Amino acid sequence: MSEVIGIKYQDKVLDLATAQEMGVSGEEVVFDNSSDSLSIIRHSCAHLMAQAIKSLYPEAKFFVGPVVDEGFYYDFEVGSKISEEDLPKIEEKMKELAKSGFTISKTTLPREEVIARFRDDDLKMAVISKIDSPTLSIYSQGDFEDLCRGPHLPNTKLLHSFKLTKIAGAYLGGDESAKMLTRIYGIAFADKESLKHYLFQLEEAKKRDHRKLGNEMGLFTFDEDVGAGLPIWLPKGARLRRTLESLLTQAHIIRHYEPVRGPEILKSDLWKISGHYQNYGENMYFTEIDEVEYGIKPMNCVGHIKVYQSSIRSYRELPLRFYEYGVVHRHEKSGVLHGLLRVREFTQDDAHIFCKPDQIRDEIVSIVKFAQRIMDSFGFKYEMEISTKPEKSIGDEAVWEISTQALKDALSSCGIPYGIDEGGGAFYGPKIDIKITDAIGRKWQCGTVQIDMNLPQRFALEYIDEDNTAKQPVMIHRAILGSFERFIAILIEHFGGELPFFIAPTQVIIIPISSEQVEYANELRDKMLSLGAYAEILSKNETLSKRVRTAEKQRVPMIIVLGEKEMQSKVLPIRDRREKSQYELSEDDFLKLVETKMKEVSF
Template identity: 50%
Template sequence: MDCQGQTIEVTEGQSCRDVLSQAASGKTLKKSVACTCGNRLVDLSAPVPRDCSRLEPVLADSEQGLEVLRHSAAHIMAEAVKTLFPRAKVTIGPAIDNGFYYDFDFERSFTPHDLEAIEKQMAESIAADKPFQRKIMSRDEARKFFSQQNETYKLELLDELDEDEVSLYTHNGFTDLCRGPHVPSTGFIQAFKLTSVAGAYWRGDENRPMLQRIYGTAFADRKALKSYLAHLEEAKKRDHRRLGPQLDLFSFSDEVGPGMPIFHPNGALVRTILEDFETKEHLRRGYQLVRGPQLLRRDLWEKSGHYQNYGHNMYFSEIDEQVYGLKPMNCVAHMLIYKSALRSYRDLPIRYFELGTVHRHEKSGVLHGLLRVRQFTQDDAHIICRPEQLQDEITGIITFVQDVMNIFGFAFELELSTRPEKSIGSDQDWDRATTALHQALDSMGLPYAINAGDGAFYGPKIDVKLKDALDRTWQCATIQCDFTLPHRFDLSYIGSDGEKHRPVMVHRTILGAIERFMGVLIEHYAGALPTWLSPVQAILVTVTEAQNDFARQCASELHQAGIRVQTDLRNEKLGFKVREAQLAKIPYILVIGDREVQDRGVNVRFRNKEQAGTKSLSEAIEMINEDCQEPFKRGGMRYSFSN
């Protein structure tokens, strides 16, 4: 067999580790946590499969190696929990991006003190360096074993398996149902940390028991772990759920209900500025403003396929013995607007834009600040065009996305999602729609990944994944190509031949949900929104009450110049007032003392503690306006917002 570029003779039953030791260096072998036989990932202790022609080591710091490492750490955590809390029941514990978790059914909530104790117990297990041992059992034997352990969740998992035989892994006296593979022994886990505990429904079903999910992370070495934990700390500082209330942008209320954000004056102003910018940009690019109703009859949702394919995410109400659905999407009303008149090929493309508020029944367990809510507003548009116009419209949308993301400083990646299992429409229509998206991306020379089976139920889509200041990925903009709904709603246009033809529809957003995009922006900028978007752009701070009258005059002039301004005329120390303005993330802090009154100017300071010195008020106004325009210059645009 081939191993590390060498031909190795393999004897019956010889372990993968033995074979690797003949070809790999001692350093490589020491870093190996598993191996690959073709496409299979197997334990180092496993016998080399008979049909294996190529054997390669899996290093701890590789993508596959980290997955093995983290899954093994989850098992060690489960062992520690069972040791400390014998009545806890274990469920599942997979590796995830950047870490792992394990769900437990326990009579009380785990505390931070419990996490410390679990970490300590894990360290003891790791120090013992006990091997992970794999055993094959019949399903009946495994049921008997876990029944004796009173692990009811494992019994449920076994009932769902089709295999007659299952594999179990044991280390340090703890046994778990698992496909594997695992690291050779517990001592391979040297850099780990438990990070948090949260609630999670069993199997994600809110009608099933609420479990406790302990999250952790593990890396190949302590340096990588330290770097990741520092990254987590920075993410906590930027968490929009903390910064939102701190900056008085929004709040949530138990009286209102989960997933329903309440926007305070500052937050509502940021939203309005974003929406004003978007409206002007859409009008500039040939879109028409429309607005549809919140409630539509169920018949329409059945006709569109939403009722059958998306009904579980919708809210319904009965009015005058008619069932109505609260809209989760805006497309149905837009198609009705199109159908309200006879259309010619000369009218196309028609681009309808709506800042449409929608409602979706998200499970309470997945709600997350502004990033996952039940009521939100989309910058939703639907382009209805002739098939031969489709590629140009898609490239136009991608260009729109590029221009807008440039303003915010976001890099992004593209992902093309294809037909899901649950979908409507013919194979031919799906092929045409998918081909159109491929061709548009290829014509622009843009790289993209394929996300098989994750399209919308009515058509394939391009998702735009933003990368923020911490290199995290967020899905916001989307472009969906749809031949199916125009057919269902009998949309048509009169062609140059005088005959009726079927148009194609593109569903698209640029920012996506305004709420979600605001959450992403807050974390991207760590709350320090760019000057053009800040609810308060400048604050006038007086040294003593003697300067208050001049400060009021300056505030009036700034306001007249279109700058959003506040005054702090309190009888407090200057340092205290400046510090509060910096914590409020106000871009410009304009200090006025006796000298500034005499010079008819302001001392310009910034939220990052830098200073520009004394400027005339007109110079300060020019600085602020230039700062507002700077992000727009890259796209040849200008910013204006009337306050």
Template identity: 55%
Template sequence: MKLDKGTNLLEYVKKNKLKDIVAAKVNGKVVDLDITLDSDSDVEFIDVNSKEGLDILRHSAAHIMAQAIQKLFPDAKFAIGPAIENGFYYDIDVGRTLGEDDLKKIEKEMKKIVGANYPFKRRELSKQEAVEYFKQKGDEYKVEIIEDIDDDVVSFYTQGDFTDLCRGPHIPSTGYLKYFKLLSVAGAYFKGDENRPMLQRVYGAAFATKQQLDNYLRFLKEVKKRDHRKLGKQLDLFSITDEVGPGLIIWHPKGAMLRYLIEDFERKEHLKRGYEFVKGPEILRTDLWKRSGHFDHYRENMYFTEIDNQSFGIKPMNCLGHIMVYKSKKRSYRELPKRYFELGVVHRHEKSGVLHGLLRVREFTQDDAHIFCRPDQLNDEIIGVLNFVQDVMGLFGFEYDLEISTRPENSIGTDEQWELATNALINALKSTGKKYDINEGDGAFYGPKIDVKLKDAIGRSWQCATIQCDFTLPERFNLTYIDEDGKEKQPVMVHRVILGSIERFIAILIENYEGDFPLWIAPVQVRVIPVSVKHEEYANKVYERLKDSGVRVEFESRNETLSKKIRFGETDKIPYLVIVGDKEIENNNIAVRKRKEGDLGCFSIDEFVKHIEEEVSSRR
């Protein structure tokens, strides 16, 4: 809309009862409401329910939290406090570790600040004045942040007795923040640098309505209940210890069995689709990583070592080993496509602050494959991978979205190569009729990619499968094939994973199923429970029969009551409990109880084994 010179936007909003408006765009620039137009202007009001409006609300919530922290901890120092998805955080230094009681006190103080309805007031200072202001306060973090700013003038915002460096804009006053909740405290290095001080990051959630906040808090409760780290410990799947090192996983027998089942499934599925198994070394000469471009474009994520005065890089990806397999002999056009598959162990130098259970680790296994094909085969090969993804995600019950990630700034190759590769991905998706979004600038350094983002049982999105089209590495490594005209031609290389990191996918499975795995991948399918000690001999015979039939079975040997043994089975999320007592011994059968369904009645052992086999084969 067009508004006249001299109009105060905040007064206009109040006069017209535009209660959900928190900021505005004046001639395209986002501004605070409390300004008076200095000329006739195009004005677009920003609603708190929009993404921009929520970001402004949440960033303002971070300032209100900082004000509350300063009230409770007068010597507190502050780094950054941005809006994030669903909320906000502030990195702070208060001289001690904050706990749950501190969060309650901070939240209580925030409510007082909201109730006081302090207006947010903006002013500008020279960069030097801003530095002096924070030096006097003794806040070296703000001083360093200001010194990194290129502008000669910076803006400050004040609400009540709290002033902070900020670009803005903000909500008109603290009273606009009604629905918020402080959530947690975590460690965060200043500027994300492990060599800088460790600060405390206080997280909060903020929404435009009470219902939205309540829904989000319920969602967080569900997330907490499904946390793979908690369930991994409860179900005895894996552990991570400081003694071994952060980001390094110790797989326990049940977790290792889960891995084996998924990897075995993957091997069989790849064989069905014409892939050949290969295996490359975990360290390769650094010269190879320089040739590929990894040394210049991915070095910060790699580990290096020296052997006999020669430098080696520990592989973060499997592509170079597969390139060497292809390069090992001359290739004919009749051989192509070559599809090489490896469950390859890789290592990546992740900062400790981003490590998270199985989801973000330093050593993991990729279900990695590389397809070397002729340009005329490229479309079919990409479609084949897309179909592979669809089959596997459908088996696990995952829906998913697709994105094409395009050329990043940090990349190799010519514009022509990138255009060919990007168009190949787009054409393959169009030919399948699948919808996709464009994710600008997030491709691999050597080529664009299709990213597959699956949705789990509670609506979260996870990046797993990826399909990358690459014209650059075949050129760098002089990969060729002899075409039907007798001339050497360059193949196209498709990098792809289906599950991605096995560790990450298992974390997603744990949280998606809440540890209640489908029978075909359950580490333990059956637990045999003798009612008492006198029934153990027969129960052992049942155990041995089931084990010999290929059932993954364990024996309950604890000297507890039957009700407790059944409760243990429920807690351990065992799909089937087989109970053996006097009646079962007399009738030479077993009583079967299924998790979440209860008693199924009595079966002969052969009937039960058949029942298990049918359920496994259906992959329910």
């Protein structure tokens, strides 16, 4: 535990857990906005929120109140209906209780005594049933108490920089067949300035929400008749995807990747061999054909393995790099679906590389540089993290160690600092996660690179080595964007809908003032199309000002308003949203500018 989170006691700083075990309150609590400190602050604040709810709604019963990435929450059951409008009232009660300065104390009791204490509380009994320990701890503050491991801050007066952010429903224990509880989320920091910055960021995030902007820009939609988590791409969104795919395809070709395509549904026997059936089956969709079970693919790796097995392979062919924009389906619970960021059907920019063990390092280095090129093209700041063997895994320990070290060596050779996520790897191998930071400082999980020596073994993959013996190749799983859906959502929010010229679904909107300029507008559009850019013409029977507002709402990089003068002179007035300026260019110079902008980025 960090030394800055604790209680000053006899010229020492005791960590909170030790201090509370010793019954020491101390004169001064020392903490900051480090991750360890925030975890304690936020968990203490969760209990403060529960105390406030209990004070306002005496019949309330509480389930769990953990710390999560976005702050903290508490799940509870209450007889009254609580809505968003009630959050300020609960927050005010929290402030009142915090100022009261209740001592937060810990008591450890035998399991039987705790069961007797909460016998009439079904939610507490549900919590106790999940804890395998002969003793249980209870944290108390004022007239409120709850089961908790802790540690907590020693006094409620230390909680002063918090905000309740939203309310939602949540199934008891995440079980969709169980009853629905109320969940309130909140955030807390060590100081008011950090809270103020976070709330500003939250408001900015609302403005940039890809669901809102995607609707305004006409990119995609969702339809209840189709099903939750299944995006429908409208023409402009499909153009955006097509452009991204085209740039990525050219980048794959020059890096000697070969396009392949596997089926979207495979016999379950294959998923059993791969281990997905046993380790990932709850996230898959299954069906039966001719009394044989099939699984809809959640990943593309098994199809690419079958491509590899379609021919006898020689060491001279390796490395073999296969790529596919593969459509996959995963069973996500309805409560976690979120626009394009979390869907049930999505398309991965997937690739699998089959290589010799002594080629691993060079392949990983090449992938990392490929990823850097893409992230730099969009101006993203990014970081790398290596995820190691999880608790639920397959394969020999020695294989995991070799694979993990290969990833570390590759990043070190590129001079890239990296973090370690202990136990965060895939069940079949360690991985590198590429995490990007957007314009308002949020971090997003994006691409991933995974070394896999287990699937080649399970499918008995071989190549003939130069000594004419059969050897097992190494398989590298690689997705740089992660998925087109998620990456596009991140792009929209990062740029606030103001997408760069080269990737925008529409580069220019042309607005003819009258019907006399429509023919010239069509000529301009066709010339742009021949350069790989796209132009729309707004010639509806509406006022000029309304058409200009419509164009601006679509956030296109450039707007051109054509009148008689412009048609005769071939000098175009450009409203450049990206440059935040207005200027005039001859038609020839404008087309040269468009051509340059369309070619200024390549992966």
